[in-house]
Amino acid sequence: MSPLKTFFNPWLTLMGSFTESFSAPPLERASDAFASWTQFTILRCKEDLELGRRLALCRTPVEVQRAYIDFWKTGFEQYGEYYAHLMQDAQPLPRPKEQPNVHERQRHRAAA
Numbered sequence: 480m481s482p483l484k485t486f487f488n489p490w491l492t493l494m495g496s497f498t499e500s501f502s503a504p505p506l507e508r509a510s511d512a513f514a515s516w517t518q519f520t521i522l523r524c525k526e527d528l529e530l531g532r533r534l535a536l537c538r539t540p541v542e543v544q545r546a547y548i549d550f551w552k553t554g555f556e557q558y559g560e561y562y563a564h565l566m567q568d569a570q571p572l573p574r575p576k577e578q579p580n581v582h583e584r585q586r587h588r589a590a591a
Contacts, residue, residue, distance in 0.1 A: 512565070519561050526553060 533546045 515561075515565070519557075523554070523557065526550065526557070 530546065530550045533550075534543060537543045537546055
């Protein structure tokens with residue numbers, strides 16, 4: 480890591496060894512999961528906004544009841560599908576690489 484980077488951002492120095500212990504695939508999976516969650520949240524927000532429009536168009540109590548039933552039924556189906564998809568894609572994260580402690584590093588450097 481360049482001295483210029485660590486001068487302007489000391490967190491890079493502190494977090495460097497921590498972030499080096501993680502490999503790219505778990506981070507990519509986390510990113511994909513976040514993107515999927517964001518898309519699902521947007522879909523559900525659209526459904527929530529659509530409910531208000533549907534309720535405004537209702538003329539009888541039966542239509543209001545039907546609008547709410549359809550809303551909740553769709554919500555349960557979408558949440559069920561999303562979480563089934565999420566569990567299907569779920570894989571255990573690999574353990575971070577073991578980092579030798581400071582004394583072991585010093586011994587390795589002295590031996591080299």
